[in-house]
Amino acid sequence: MKSNTLHIETLIEGCKKEDRLSQQALYDQYAPVLLGLCRRYINVLEDAEDVMIEGFYKIFSNIRQFDGRGSFEGWMKKIMVNEALMWIRKKKLIKVELNEKWPIPQEDMDLQNFELRGSEVIPLLDQLPVGYKTVFNLFVMEEYKHREIADMLGISINTSKSQLILAKKRLKEIVENKKLKNLKPII
Known part of the structure; x- marks a missing residue:
């Protein structure tokens, strides 16, 4: 080293x-x-x-x-x-109004059940809308706080939190759908 x-x-x-x-x-x-x-x-x-x-x-x-x-x-x-x-x-890919109010879902989902190899992450993230993907990357991968993300993207803290929760929810749906597609019928 x-x-x-x-x-x-x-x-x-x-x-x-x-x-x-x-x-x-x-x-x-x-x-x-x-x-x-x-x-x-x-x-x-x-x-x-x-x-x-x-x-x-x-x-x-x-x-x-x-x-x-x-x-x-x-x-x-x-x-x-x-x-x-x-x-x-x-490129104006994030279309979030500065004053926009986003509902924050009550349940926050943890990522403990997400065990993905690096090669699996990018194709999954590519299926997210740009706003979800950006906030998810900044919070989960880069470990920024919601205040920092809000400042970087020009959005509210609640929007950052909401986008993260929605990103996690969408990723969970994508992973679950992928698992269902990989199941083989028992005959």
Whole structure:
């Protein structure tokens, strides 16, 4: 683990000096993870790739601002999430009024019964409306609080909570329907 940390620190220093080989190595090492993160927000692979490329541009442009406190990967992920949210806003995919009142269902569903492999998550999330998907990603995957999500998306805290509950409910329906389709009749 120590040698990996040293390797990453060397790449960061090289990127700060605008060394192309260091930038390429950093890209090669993190592109799969960061593309997966972008895909959780953006359905179309080509659009997610474009967002990831923009995110890497910002990473390389701002790498001198990374001061070593906290995880470098976490810092990059935050940039990618912000890029994905900017792309969603620019495309006007989230159509939620600032004053819109969303009913908050009484029952909150936990995710303890959701045991999914990483390869199963993106196709499931792709079936959600953009608002549900975005709030679900920010709350469950990125661990933001509803206040932060509301501020990031320009929505109310109650809208964030409602979108999360509805996303969980819809995911549960999708998973249950998938299980029913996979059952084979006993003859």
